[in-house]
Amino acid sequence: MKAELKARPNRLGIYVAAGYVLIVAGVYAVTAYGGKPSGLGYEWIPFIELAMPWAWIDERLPSLIFGFIVNAGILYLLGTFFEKFRRRLFWK
Numbered sequence: 376m377k378a379e380l381k382a383r384p385n386r387l388g389i390y391v392a393a394g395y396v397l398i399v400a401g402v403y404a405v406t407a408y409g410g411k412p413s414g415l416g417y418e419w420i421p422f423i424e425l426a427m428p429w430a431w432i433d434e435r436l437p438s439l440i441f442g443f444i445v446n447a448g449i450l451y452l453l454g455t456f457f458e459k460f461r462r463r464l465f466w467k
Contacts, residue, residue: 389407392447399425399443 399422406422426442 385455385458387458388451388456392451395425395447395450396443425453 384401402422402425406418409418423439426446429438429445438466
């Protein structure tokens, strides 16, 4: 039974991180489509909020991309942890 559980990959972390990346891409597309944004004005607030808390370091694009990568990694780890916890709880 344990060998069967370990053979199956933990996909929930990948799904959660991919969902976050899709939300970021969607917000970026809607924000960029809404007009001709100049710099990081008020119209970019939803996009910047998705990179929090890392966007407080610097609000330029490399810092935002770093924030998205770190947040996706954290969500992947949380999803993987939840998947392992759920398996141990229900399949023991």
